[in-house]
Amino acid sequence: MTLDLTIMDDVRDEVARAGILVQIGFQRRFDAGYEAARDAVASGAVGRILVMRAATHDPVSPPAEYIAASGGIFADLHIHDFDAVRFVSGEEITEVYADGAALAVDGRARRCRRLGRRSAPVGRRARDPLRDPPRPARLRRAPRGSAVR
Numbered sequence: 696m697t698l699d700l701t702i703m704d705d706v707r708d709e710v711a712r713a714g715i716l717v718q719i720g721f722q723r724r725f726d727a728g729y730e731a732a733r734d735a736v737a738s739g740a741v742g743r744i745l746v747m748r749a750a751t752h753d754p755v756s757p758p759a760e761y762i763a764a765s766g767g768i769f770a771d772l773h774i775h776d777f778d779a780v781r782f783v784s785g786e787e788i789t790e791v792y793a794d795g796a797a798l799a800v801d802g803r804a805r806r807c808r809r810l811g812r813r814s815a816p817v818g819r820r821a822r823d824p825l826r827d828p829p830r831p832a833r834l835r836r837a838p839r840g841s842a843v844r
Contacts, residue, residue: 698766721778732783744784749776 697703710717723729735741751772757765765771777788 698770721775721782723775723779724782729779729783733785736783737785747780747784749780751776 697706706717736744756762777791781788
């Protein structure tokens with residue numbers, strides 16, 4: 696939508712005047728695969744989470760014009776994956792470590808994040824713009840199985 700708080704205030708005020716309901720952001724919570732993974736974790740069906748991995752892979756990089764005006768990869772893309780880890784695990788992210796390198800063609804970079812959660816299991820978040828086709832997020836390892844989306 697926007698990273699400008701003044702614009703968001705205007706949108707909020709207009710929605711209030713119109714008397715309508717609007718939901719913005721974190722839509723992945725409503726995907727059946729994410730709901731099933733959350734249910735499997737919450738019910739204990741997969742046991743304690745040992746490792747979670749979220750990976751987003753674009754089949755093509757966005758145009759330079761989009762990148763120049765965007766909020767950056769964290770605000771535009773990774774925020775949704777961070778929220779998905781929170782949603783599925785039921786825990787807050789307590790730590791983020793990020794690194795990356797512009798090793799790819801056309802200025803596309805590989806990035807990797809390590810996420811710490813309250814109960815200490817590690818979550819990993821990666822983006823590889825050269826991967827084709829895109830792959831979804833996965834709950835990778837738990838004592839009694841895995842929930843895969």
